[in-house]
Amino acid sequence: MNAIVSAKSQGLVLCNDCHLVVREAAVTPGQASYCPRCGSRLHTRRPNSLARTWALIITAWIFLLPANLYPVMTVIYLGEGEPDTILSGVVRLVQNGMIPIAILVFVASIVVPMLKLLGLMVLLLTVQRRWQLNKRQCTILYRIIEVIGAWSMLDLFMISILVTLVDLGAVATISAGTGATAFATVVVLTMFAAMSFDPRLIWDLQEHHDERH
Amino acid sequence: MLSHQSQLICHECDALLRMPTVQVGQKVVCPRCGCTLYKCRRDPVDRGLALSLAALILFVPANFLPIMTLDILGQENADTLYKGVLQLYVQGYWWMALLVFVCSMLAPLVEFLLITGICILVKLRRYNLLLIHMLKIQGHIKRWGMLEVFMLGILVAYIKMIDEGEIHLGMGLYCFIGLLLATTLNAVLFDTHTIWEQVGKARERHRLR
Numbered sequence: 001m002n003a004i005v006s007a008k009s010q011g012l013v014l015c016n017d018c019h020l021v022v023r024e025a026a027v028t029p030g031q032a033s034y035c036p037r038c039g040s041r042l043h044t045r046r047p048n049s050l051a052r053t054w055a056l057i058i059t060a061w062i063f064l065l066p067a068n069l070y071p072v073m074t075v076i077y078l079g080e081g082e083p084d085t086i087l088s089g090v091v092r093l094v095q096n097g098m099i100p101i102a103i104l105v106f107v108a109s110i111v112v113p114m115l116k117l118l119g120l121m122v123l124l125l126t127v128q129r130r131w132q133l134n135k136r137q138c139t140i141l142y143r144i145i146e147v148i149g150a151w152s153m154l155d156l157f158m159i160s161i162l163v164t165l166v167d168l169g170a171v172a173t174i175s176a177g178t179g180a181t182a183f184a185t186v187v188v189l190t191m192f193a194a195m196s197f198d199p200r201l202i203w204d205l206q207e208h209h210d211e212r213h
Numbered sequence: 214m215l216s217h218q219s220q221l222i223c224h225e226c227d228a229l230l231r232m233p234t235v236q237v238g239q240k241v242v243c244p245r246c247g248c249t250l251y252k253c254r255r256d257p258v259d260r261g262l263a264l265s266l267a268a269l270i271l272f273v274p275a276n277f278l279p280i281m282t283l284d285i286l287g288q289e290n291a292d293t294l295y296k297g298v299l300q301l302y303v304q305g306y307w308w309m310a311l312l313v314f315v316c317s318m319l320a321p322l323v324e325f326l327l328i329t330g331i332c333i334l335v336k337l338r339r340y341n342l343l344l345i346h347m348l349k350i351q352g353h354i355k356r357w358g359m360l361e362v363f364m365l366g367i368l369v370a371y372i373k374m375i376d377e378g379e380i381h382l383g384m385g386l387y388c389f390i391g392l393l394l395a396t397t398l399n400a401v402l403f404d405t406h407t408i409w410e411q412v413g414k415a416r417e418r419h420r421l422r
Contacts, residue, residue: 004245007222007229014222017349018409019251021220037413038345077377093373101372104365139225139246150359153316157359157366158373160297160313163304165281165370168288172377176306184312191356200227203246 006200006207013042046198053124056193057117063186064113070179073159077172085179086110086155108154109183116152116190119145120197127201135202142199149194152187156180223250251406261403262332265325268395272322275392278385280367285378293385294318294363320357321396327351328403335408340415348405348412355400360393 007014013024015035022035022042033042071083084092086109093102119141126133159176166174221230226246235241240252254260279291294317301310327347334344367386374380 004228004230006227008227010229012220012222012229014224014227016224017352018345018412019222019224019406020409020413021222037409037416038349040349096376098372101369104369135226136246139248142225143248150316150356150362151365153312153359153362154366154369156309156313157317157363158369160301160309161280161292161366161370162373164296164300165283165290165292165374166285166377167290167300168283168285171285171288175304176301176309181306181308184309188312195356199225199246203226203228 006203008044008200008204009207013044015040015042016046045200045204046196049196049198049201050124050127052196053120053193056189056196057120057124060113060117060186060189060193063182063189064117065182067179067183067186068110070182071177072155072179072183073162073177074175075166075172076174079170083177086183105155105158108151112148112152113186113190116145116149116194120190120193123197123199123202127205130205135206138202139199142194142197142202146194149187149191152190156184156187221250223248252404253407254402254404257402257404257407258332258335261328261399262336264395264399264402265328265332268321268325268392268399269329271388271392271395272325275385275388276318278388279383280385280389281371281383282381283374283378284381291383294389316357316359317363320354321360321392324351324354324358325399327354328399331408335411338415340412345412348408352405358396360389360396364389364393 007021011024013022013033014020015022015038017040018035018038020035020037022033024033024042024044034040035042068086071085073089074083075081086105090102090106090110093099093105123138123142125131126138159174159180162174163176166172219232221232221241222228223230223243223246225248226243228243228245230243230250233241235253237253237255241250242248243250276294279293282289282291298310298314298318301307301313327350331344331347331351334341334347367389371380371382
């Protein structure tokens with residue numbers, strides 16, 4: 001029925017670095033094999049993909065708490081000002097009538113990290129619990145998670161610009177806060193989590209399914 | 214272990230496919246998961262070299278000239294990419310400073326140096342171990358360059374501060390936009406697939422000799 005078979009079932013491996021198709025002939029399990037073209041180590045699937053991704057996701061959830069509870073930035077204008085968390089910063093933007101920017105910051109620093117973590121959890125559970133989701137849609141979800149990851153850095157870049165730009169002594173200063181450090185950690189952890197997940201695991205389910213029928 | 218150049222494997226869904234004949238300007242898409250497997254570009258090496266050299270020239274002014282200058286009540290201060298990193302470090306946020314440094318300065322710089330090196334080696338037909346290592350590092354480092362996100366950061370900071378005082382845009386910003394354009398074009402036009410194939414062929418010849 002399905003004309004497309006996986007390379008794994010045919011004993012072929014794709015080199016992760018140079019994308020060469022290699023026949024893994026008589027390689028004993030547990031023994032490392034290397035790409036004949038670029039010399040990278042060959043893996044049929046990314047090693048310990050599920051466990052690594054779970055570990056990174058759980059760590060990211062933990063760091064998400066200080067990232068949202070501690071202030072990310074303090075604006076002092078003519079001697080007055082108080083620390084802002086990510087959310088109170090968004091609220092302040094709304095109060096100042098900067099609705100589009102508020103939406104942008106809200107999406108980049110709150111929605112995107114959460115969706116990324118939830119999306120990866122859905123993918124992990126699909127693989128582990130053998131959920132019958134549309135495989136193509138799951139792959140698209142993975143691709144979106146990979147692409148949007150970098151955009152969460154928006155808030156950090158903005159802070160780095162503002163702390164230098166608004167460094168006017170007694171008139172106005174902006175300084176970074178502890179929350180920003182935690183937030184930076186969340187972004188890096190989610191990026192590593194997306195990298196350690198192997199989307200080919202989603203398609204391996206299909207083959208298990210076909211074999212049983 | 215033998216290599217099978219007549220076949221192709223999708224790196225996202227592991228589908229085993231027959232290698233199609235591709236014309237310049239076409240791209241190969243996986244029929245099962247829809248992921249772009251590779252693109253065949255016209256003169257990837259010449260264009261890659263031109264764009265990465267342009268980016269390297271723009272890199273210094275984009276990082277060290279002022280992006281914008283803020284003037285509140287006669288007090289004036291300029292922002293550069295480099296000062297942003299330094300200021301975070303001085304305030305004690307070394308981890309953030311490191312991240313901003315890597316994503317907005319180091320990764321783009323290293324990537325452009327690598328692309329320049331790769332293109333020069335391919336032009337000289339030196340398909341050696343150095344070229345292989347450079348291609349591998351380039352493949353890994355490119356996801357850490359986030360100039361387009363930084364551009365949005367500049368825009369948000371600009372709009373946030375526009376009512377607070379007088380803002381003047383600086384030469385650094387224009388150079389940064391040029392750098393961003395070079396990066397984006399490079400991502401579209403540079404094509405490592407062809408170079409890897411050339412490397413493979415060269416190594417095969419080397420072995421037969």
